[in-house]
Amino acid sequence: MIGHLCERFAPWLTAMAAVLLWWAMVLVFDVPNYVLPSPWEAIAALYEYRFALSVHGLSTLWTTFMGFAVAVVVGMILGILVGSSRLAYRALYPLLIAFNSVPKAALVPIFVIWFGVGKVPGVLTAFMLSFFPVVANVATAFATIEPELLEVMRSLGATKRDITLKVGIPRSLPYFFASLKIAITLAFVGTVIAEIVAGNSGIGNVMLVASSNFNVPLVFAALIVVSIMGVGMYSVSDFIERRLTSWSVRPQGAAVADRGQLASAGA
Amino acid sequence: MSFIEISNVDLVYGKPGEKSTVNDTLAVSDTSITIEDGEFLALVGPSGCGKSTLLKLIAGLIRPSRGSVKVSGQEVTCPLKIVGMAFQNATLLPWRNIRDNVMLPLEIVEPYRGRHRQDRAKNRERADILLEKVGLAGFAEKMPWQLSGGMQQRAQLCRALIHEPSILLLDEPFAALDTFTREDLWGVLQELWEFRKCTIIIVTHELREAAFLAGKVSVMSSRPGRIIKTSSVDIPRPRTLETTFEPQFVELVQDLRHHISLGKTS
Ligand SMILES: Nc1ncnc2c1ncn2[C@@H]1O[C@H](COP(=O)(O)OP(=O)(O)OP(=O)(O)O)[C@@H](O)[C@H]1O
Ligand SMILES: [Mg+2]
Numbered sequence: 001m002i003g004h005l006c007e008r009f010a011p012w013l014t015a016m017a018a019v020l021l022w023w024a025m026v027l028v029f030d031v032p033n034y035v036l037p038s039p040w041e042a043i044a045a046l047y048e049y050r051f052a053l054s055v056h057g058l059s060t061l062w063t064t065f066m067g068f069a070v071a072v073v074v075g076m077i078l079g080i081l082v083g084s085s086r087l088a089y090r091a092l093y094p095l096l097i098a099f100n101s102v103p104k105a106a107l108v109p110i111f112v113i114w115f116g117v118g119k120v121p122g123v124l125t126a127f128m129l130s131f132f133p134v135v136a137n138v139a140t141a142f143a144t145i146e147p148e149l150l151e152v153m154r155s156l157g158a159t160k161r162d163i164t165l166k167v168g169i170p171r172s173l174p175y176f177f178a179s180l181k182i183a184i185t186l187a188f189v190g191t192v193i194a195e196i197v198a199g200n201s202g203i204g205n206v207m208l209v210a211s212s213n214f215n216v217p218l219v220f221a222a223l224i225v226v227s228i229m230g231v232g233m234y235s236v237s238d239f240i241e242r243r244l245t246s247w248s249v250r251p252q253g254a255a256v257a258d259r260g261q262l263a264s265a266g267a
Numbered sequence: 268m269s270f271i272e273i274s275n276v277d278l279v280y281g282k283p284g285e286k287s288t289v290n291d292t293l294a295v296s297d298t299s300i301t302i303e304d305g306e307f308l309a310l311v312g313p314s315g316c317g318k319s320t321l322l323k324l325i326a327g328l329i330r331p332s333r334g335s336v337k338v339s340g341q342e343v344t345c346p347l348k349i350v351g352m353a354f355q356n357a358t359l360l361p362w363r364n365i366r367d368n369v370m371l372p373l374e375i376v377e378p379y380r381g382r383h384r385q386d387r388a389k390n391r392e393r394a395d396i397l398l399e400k401v402g403l404a405g406f407a408e409k410m411p412w413q414l415s416g417g418m419q420q421r422a423q424l425c426r427a428l429i430h431e432p433s434i435l436l437l438d439e440p441f442a443a444l445d446t447f448t449r450e451d452l453w454g455v456l457q458e459l460w461e462f463r464k465c466t467i468i469i470v471t472h473e474l475r476e477a478a479f480l481a482g483k484v485s486v487m488s489s490r491p492g493r494i495i496k497t498s499s500v501d502i503p504r505p506r507t508l509e510t511t512f513e514p515q516f517v518e519l520v521q522d523l524r525h526h527i528s529l530g531k532t533s
Contacts, residue, residue, distance in 0.1 A: 146356070148355075152426075153375070155352050155436075156346070170362045245362075
């Protein structure tokens, strides 16, 4: 019972411990607030600028969500292609890796030249940063279908489409959702980078303006907003995952499939 | 004309679409065998001698490099669709319950495929009849991980049989089970064969299993595999565990063992 309670409140306790540590450091080293504000100053800024923060926060959320949605669709399609066809693997994978190794912040100015300042560079950066984990995980799920199962299917005369629909896609769901949780957080990173480099709205823009005014508490307030949105979206993915892939988790909580942890390849 | 005719088949595993090189594996060499309709054949031989390969050739999953594979007089050029297959690991789909797993072939093979939606109730009943035959009545709604290894194998047999295939290909289906479960399943398989009367080819490492189940046992030599001896098993059915202690049975097993060791040295 006690153990259960501990587990339930553990994330809140560690979050509180982190805030306390932050506070303690500010107090002990007597850091001025234009270098590192105390948690209370950040929260005060959060309250003071609540209106601007929520408007820009929603803008960031929307941009992230667009980029993420495109990444999910493109990632799923590419993952299925790369995972189920040797030719597609040979042809596309090196290119994808090369693409993924490009520092995305460097691309933002190019996007601005192409599409102008606004939401599009943010959506593109969020997409670029977050689609690769989806591709890698879905491709892994497809490539690791048991050969015997493939033989059973093929001996029945199953087409590639049958195999994809009846085996590949359901089997890839746990891997897919594992990658979504990583992709959504990366998408936030992408959006905020684009907003800092070349935005006229969004949390990243708020941070840029705030830091040029030495309003460091506001920078931290903005960071808090981004983290809360990140955790929120992560929880939504987690909830959907639990709903749709309950078969891959035994009651004891041990995962059946090694839920593709490959996805950590990111930014 | 026999039901299945394999004549002078070679099979070389190499890189697909490339000219053969010395590195390629000659898995099966100059193999010939005929199997009659409704026969129960066991294939034994040392590890890596090409038994699984032979099954894949019959199923039409791979094409011979030389020679011909014919089923009912027709050259096999693509997957046959009239075969059921089962393997050492059950490969059930973990997101489907047992009944839906068993019904999988009906969603793929014609003519069931087109009628799958209308016939759903009928198909469920067929699945349940098979499940009952293998002793899984009442487990239809369970998920695969709720079943033991032996029970999963039973379910796999049902999946292999649901579309009433004329050929059942079993690749070491019981190899991962303990002796008691395995011997139980011999009985189950024997009954299924009496019930369906399809042609069964079973690959096994266990000579007692071969002798217990089959009407004919073929011994393969080590790689490159060839059939070096085929003996018929003239023990009346239904065979029981007592049968396995009779002198005739023991002698047969000894004889098979002898031929396998000959095949290894040659
Ligand atoms: N897909 C493949 N590609 C290349 N070589 C293969 C392939 N499958 C099998 N082989 C080779 O062909 C030979 C025969 O393999 P096969 O699987 O038919 O043997 P087996 O008799 O079933 O062995 P076991 O009893 O261990 O299952 C082996 O030497 C193996 O290395
Ligand atoms: Mg084998």
